[in-house]
Amino acid sequence: MPEDTLLDIQDLHLQFKTFDGTAKVLAGVNLSMRRGDVLGLVGETGCGKTMTALSVARLIPMPPGEITRGRVLFNGEDVLLKSDDEMQQFRARHLGMIFQDPVTNLNPLFSIREQLMDAVLYRQEINGRAAARWRGFMPSVRQKRREAFARVVDLMRLVGIPEAERRIHEYPHQFSGGMRQRVLIAMALAGDPDLLIADEPTTALDVTIQAQILRLIRQLVDQLHLTVLLITHNLGVVARTCERVAVMYAGRVVEEAPVAELFRNPQHPYTQGLIKALPGKHTARGELQNIPGTIPNLNDPPPGCRFHPRCAQVMDVCRREVPGMVTIGPDHHVYCHLHSETP
Amino acid sequence: MTNGSPLLEVRHLKKYFPIRGGFLNRRVGDLKAVDDVSFSVPRGKTLGLVGESGSGKTTAGKCVIRLIEPTAGEIYFDGVDLMTLSDREMRRRRLDMQMIYQSPAASLNGRMTIGQIIAEPLWIHERLRGRQAKERVMELLHVVGLKDEHYYRYPHEFSGGQQQRVGIARALAVNPRLLVLDEPTSALDVSVQAQVLNLLQRLQDEFELTFLFISHDLGVVRHMCDDVALMYMGVIVEVADFETIFEEPKHPYTQALISAIPEIDPAASREEIVLQGELSARQPVQGCPFAPRCPANKLDICETIRPELVEIQEGHQVACHLYPAP
Amino acid sequence: MVEQSESPVQSQYTLASARWENFRRGVYRFRRNMLSMVGLGILVVIIIVAVIAPIIVPYPGDATGDVHPLDRLQAPSSEHYFGTDKVGRDIFSRVLMGTGLALQVGTVIILLAAGIGVTIGGVGGYFGGWIDDILMRFTDIFLTVPALILAIAITAALGRGIINTMIGIALVWWPGFARLTRSLVLSLREEPFVEAARGLGANHARILFRHILPNAVSPIIVKMSTDFGFAVLTAAALGFIGLGAQPPTPEWGAMINDGRAYFPDEWWVATFPGMAIFLLVFSLNLLGDGLRDVLDPRARR
Numbered sequence: 001m002p003e004d005t006l007l008d009i010q011d012l013h014l015q016f017k018t019f020d021g022t023a024k025v026l027a028g029v030n031l032s033m034r035r036g037d038v039l040g041l042v043g044e045t046g047c048g049k050t051m052t053a054l055s056v057a058r059l060i061p062m063p064p065g066e067i068t069r070g071r072v073l074f075n076g077e078d079v080l081l082k083s084d085d086e087m088q089q090f091r092a093r094h095l096g097m098i099f100q101d102p103v104t105n106l107n108p109l110f111s112i113r114e115q116l117m118d119a120v121l122y123r124q125e126i127n128g129r130a131a132a133r134w135r136g137f138m139p140s141v142r143q144k145r146r147e148a149f150a151r152v153v154d155l156m157r158l159v160g161i162p163e164a165e166r167r168i169h170e171y172p173h174q175f176s177g178g179m180r181q182r183v184l185i186a187m188a189l190a191g192d193p194d195l196l197i198a199d200e201p202t203t204a205l206d207v208t209i210q211a212q213i214l215r216l217i218r219q220l221v222d223q224l225h226l227t228v229l230l231i232t233h234n235l236g237v238v239a240r241t242c243e244r245v246a247v248m249y250a251g252r253v254v255e256e257a258p259v260a261e262l263f264r265n266p267q268h269p270y271t272q273g274l275i276k277a278l279p280g281k282h283t284a285r286g287e288l289q290n291i292p293g294t295i296p297n298l299n300d301p302p303p304g305c306r307f308h309p310r311c312a313q314v315m316d317v318c319r320r321e322v323p324g325m326v327t328i329g330p331d332h333h334v335y336c337h338l339h340s341e342t343p
Numbered sequence: 344m345t346n347g348s349p350l351l352e353v354r355h356l357k358k359y360f361p362i363r364g365g366f367l368n369r370r371v372g373d374l375k376a377v378d379d380v381s382f383s384v385p386r387g388k389t390l391g392l393v394g395e396s397g398s399g400k401t402t403a404g405k406c407v408i409r410l411i412e413p414t415a416g417e418i419y420f421d422g423v424d425l426m427t428l429s430d431r432e433m434r435r436r437r438l439d440m441q442m443i444y445q446s447p448a449a450s451l452n453g454r455m456t457i458g459q460i461i462a463e464p465l466w467i468h469e470r471l472r473g474r475q476a477k478e479r480v481m482e483l484l485h486v487v488g489l490k491d492e493h494y495y496r497y498p499h500e501f502s503g504g505q506q507q508r509v510g511i512a513r514a515l516a517v518n519p520r521l522l523v524l525d526e527p528t529s530a531l532d533v534s535v536q537a538q539v540l541n542l543l544q545r546l547q548d549e550f551e552l553t554f555l556f557i558s559h560d561l562g563v564v565r566h567m568c569d570d571v572a573l574m575y576m577g578v579i580v581e582v583a584d585f586e587t588i589f590e591e592p593k594h595p596y597t598q599a600l601i602s603a604i605p606e607i608d609p610a611a612s613r614e615e616i617v618l619q620g621e622l623s624a625r626q627p628v629q630g631c632p633f634a635p636r637c638p639a640n641k642l643d644i645c646e647t648i649r650p651e652l653v654e655i656q657e658g659h660q661v662a663c664h665l666y667p668a669p
Numbered sequence: 670m671v672e673q674s675e676s677p678v679q680s681q682y683t684l685a686s687a688r689w690e691n692f693r694r695g696v697y698r699f700r701r702n703m704l705s706m707v708g709l710g711i712l713v714v715i716i717i718v719a720v721i722a723p724i725i726v727p728y729p730g731d732a733t734g735d736v737h738p739l740d741r742l743q744a745p746s747s748e749h750y751f752g753t754d755k756v757g758r759d760i761f762s763r764v765l766m767g768t769g770l771a772l773q774v775g776t777v778i779i780l781l782a783a784g785i786g787v788t789i790g791g792v793g794g795y796f797g798g799w800i801d802d803i804l805m806r807f808t809d810i811f812l813t814v815p816a817l818i819l820a821i822a823i824t825a826a827l828g829r830g831i832i833n834t835m836i837g838i839a840l841v842w843w844p845g846f847a848r849l850t851r852s853l854v855l856s857l858r859e860e861p862f863v864e865a866a867r868g869l870g871a872n873h874a875r876i877l878f879r880h881i882l883p884n885a886v887s888p889i890i891v892k893m894s895t896d897f898g899f900a901v902l903t904a905a906a907l908g909f910i911g912l913g914a915q916p917p918t919p920e921w922g923a924m925i926n927d928g929r930a931y932f933p934d935e936w937w938v939a940t941f942p943g944m945a946i947f948l949l950v951f952s953l954n955l956l957g958d959g960l961r962d963v964l965d966p967r968a969r970r
């Protein structure tokens with residue numbers, strides 16, 4: 001493992017017990033991120049993008065969820081082995097998360113200031129506990145609040161909310177969708193995280209607002225040296241924002257490559273299908289390519305490569321064996337038997 | 344009613360929603376969701392209505408088939424002004440114009456089976472039921488690429504793409520001539536979107552349908568539409584055929600929107616114009632509604648006079664002071 | 670060119686089997702909720718008891734007028750499990766024999782109240798405007814007067830007796846259903862599938878009865894089940910002040926009323942009918958919670 005690896009997910013398996021049986025939602029996810037990476041995680045609805053992110057933060061509801069195999073190494077430590085207390089500290093210190101829907105993630109009853117203050121004070125509390133014990137005194141509550149307030153205003157400026165001192169006293173409903181998303185980003189940044197996980201941060205937004213938010217994320221990456229895991233189903237968003245991209249299908253990563261490389265030279269049949277399904281400039285009438293079939297039932301997933309029932313180039317081995325990782329070029333990996341040396 | 348006339352012609356359509364507030368919830372103002380919009384759709388063609396959230400696309404689409412009552416305007420469908428029809432006449436007219444909704448799951452009654460859902464318009468308009476109705480429903484299921492066994496299932500057992508197909512089958516049941524498609528694929532994944540778009544185009548050719556295609560996704564619009572109308576805060580700011588819109592956009596808003604399409608082809612993406620600010624809920628009282636966000640060099644009159652939609656070329660209309668009428 | 674499409678789960682369904690499948694899912698969800706299973710269990714026992722009471726109780730005559738002055742106010746014993754009351758009647762027999770009456774009272778009250786309430790609330794919510802205003806003002810009048818007092822007044826006006834009690838209570842009970850139905854209809858009215866029905870050309874009756882009300886059914890049934898217990902309780906309260914069932918009918922409320930004078934020394938006279946009421950109300954409330962999960966075919970888990 002290279003020195004500067006921040007996050008390394010290895011062979012992660014996650015399942016949910018339901019009425020219909022056991023849904024094998026993640027079946028061997030491999031993903032690694034270096035410090036400073038901006039990695040896009042793409043895939044269709046239900047393929048497990050959110051679940052992968054939630055596993056890193058250990059926020060999967062258990063039960064019904066259960067991680068049956070795998071490791072999630074963060075800075076070389078396995079997150080899955082931490083106690084709940086350690087986990088809380090870990091989340092506060094190292095992770096920032098933004099979720100898809102900015103409306104439901106802000107409490108309509110509290111002002112933006114109160115919610116941001118809470119986020120900041122909570123982080124201070126967790127980070128301060130050790131420090132305070134060391135110094136042998138606790139800073140006064142007033143002083144803490146003053147510091148927190150200054151930090152909140154800084155954060156609001158950082159995410160580009162104009163007139164921060166005034167608007168901070170407003171309530172979520174007085175903010176537009178784009179502004180709320182900025183607040184959520186500010187909240188995620190409250191603890192100076194090493195890793196920012198953004199789960200579909202622009203899906204609910206308009207194209208022009210989406211452009212603003214993506215530009216903001218890029219800016220923050222340069223300014224704060226963040227590492228970002230950007231989850232989206234929009235390949236265009238990835239092209240605009242990320243350096244590397246991982247494509248997921250039905251609970252597994254199927255291809256991983258630098259952005260330009262992936263779009264120029266997709267290797268997995270699923271990735272190729274996805275790219276062709278986008279209406280491009282010169283697609284003829286009625287002739288959009290689509291990937292035949294539908295995503296598999298995760299209670300009873302196809303054996304071997306999970307994509308094989310929909311794959312035009314399916315081989316015998318695909319039905320039997322899970323494809324391993326094949327390296328195609330620098331930083332370009334694909335999980336497909338077509339590329340194995342010994343099929 | 345010659346064949347040369349457009350199937351749908353909308354003139355000066357307005358829809359104001361009351362803004363209530365203050366003491367006793369009085370009407371304190373109007374939200375001009377659609378403010379004096381005119382367009383027409385030729386037979387068998389597709390007009391794309393594009394704009395950001397809240398620009399009034401859905402409202403305009405629903406007004407056109409009187410699903411919501413317009414505040415003012417004329418809507419000529421095949422030469423007849425729909426606004427002059429009584430409720431009852433309008434109900435009977437509905438077999439000519441149907442709508443496909445943005446959220447496929449929410450537009451299907453979860454307590455009815457697929458068979459019952461598709462048979463409903465057959466009963467309402469033709470009093471078909473029992474065996475006859477079932478045969479027609481089966482036919483329609485096949486037309487949209489579903490199978491016999493789906494007849495007895497409930498909507499929640501289907502994927503989004505299949506639910507949208509059910510919606511399309513229901514709309515086709517009465518042989519409509521106009522389909523209003525309100526973001527029919529925005530809830531779907533790309534590969535499923537491709538299936539539904541292909542289906543729509545096939546049906547359009549087969550049944551000579553006319554589409555009013557509402558979307559905020561310019562990539563999809565480029566693929567689907569013959570003409571494109573861009574809406575911003577309740578007004579149309581630019582209309583042209585799709586090639587002109589994409590190759591030579593004139594209005595600064597159109598230019599920004601097109602530059603913001605997230606293209607994956609590095610060759611296709613152009614210099615990104617990031618607009619400042621956001622769509623606010625209410626229009627400025629006077630001047631161009633886009634003026635507060637306009638990145639172009641603004642003229643003085645932009646703040647004071649609302650620009651009219653003027654034809655700058657054959658079939659290309661723009662509402663912007665930078666392009667005065669020739 | 671016909672495109673293919675695959676169903677998420679390949680199977681040959683028929684209408685019956687689809688219904689059966691949904692039913693099984695419902696049962697599964699219900700069973701996941703332990704407390705509602707407990708509620709259902711208690712209720713089943715209560716219903717069985719109601720049916721077989723005349724056969725199993727030791728002194729069936731005590732429910733229909735027999736008196737045994739010599740055995741009055743005996744403490745619970747192996748002969749009289751729950752003791753005897755002031756005229757020597759076996760309380761165990763009377764409580765069990767009263768079960769059927771309690772169930773009947775609840776059923777009638779709830780059906781009447783729901784019938785009136787759903788109609789008024791549904792029509793008001795759907796049409797809105799002045800129709801709604803009038804109907805809701807009317808409902809509010811009922812809501813502003815304390816329910817119990819109003820029920821007492823109505824019953825007193827109609828005359829004593831169990832039938833009049835039920836009518837009286839139903840007449841104060843419907844506003845709850847009207848309010849609930851109205852709020853459900855108000856939100857369902859805006860649902861896209863209702864608008865879609867309008868777009869198809871459906872008329873008002875069809876929209877209200879085919880589309881809106883079927884989707885409002887679950888919360889209404891849940892309310893019916895939770896209210897059932899309270900209706901019985903209210904009937905008991907009226908019995909308690911002597912308005913409801915007349916002696917010697919073994920009505921639980923009236924029995925508690927009888928025992929009041931002997932509390933706490935002869936505690937059993939009032940306690941056992943009270944526990945019977947408690948059990949019934951309790952089981953129905955637990956059951957209501959579980960029904961919420963069952964009745965929604967979309968709530969998949």
Ligand SMILES: Nc1ncnc2c1ncn2[C@@H]1O[C@H](COP(=O)(O)OP(=O)(O)OP(=O)(O)O)[C@@H](O)[C@H]1O
Pocket residue numbers: 016017018023025043044045046047048049050051052061064233298
């Ligand atoms: N509590 C749960 N019980 C059972 N299955 C679950 C549960 N939560 C999630 N799943 C399943 O896990 C799979 C992966 O879900 P996930 O939310 O990660 O998808 P996603 O890739 O984020 O999709 P989207 O683009 O829709 O957000 C889905 O198929 C979903 O049905």
Ligand SMILES: Nc1ncnc2c1ncn2[C@@H]1O[C@H](COP(=O)(O)OP(=O)(O)OP(=O)(O)O)[C@@H](O)[C@H]1O
Pocket residue numbers: 360361374376394395396397398399400401402403559624
């Ligand atoms: N029933 C209503 N009452 C009041 N205001 C409404 C109503 N329906 C829509 N509006 C308002 O009218 C404006 C236009 O809404 P509309 O739904 O037509 O936008 P849209 O272009 O379809 O947006 P989207 O892309 O989000 O669907 C919005 O500001 C909206 O809040």
Ligand SMILES: [Mg+2]
Pocket residue numbers: 049050051199
């Ligand atoms: Mg997700």
Ligand SMILES: [Mg+2]
Pocket residue numbers: 400401402445525
């Ligand atoms: Mg809309």
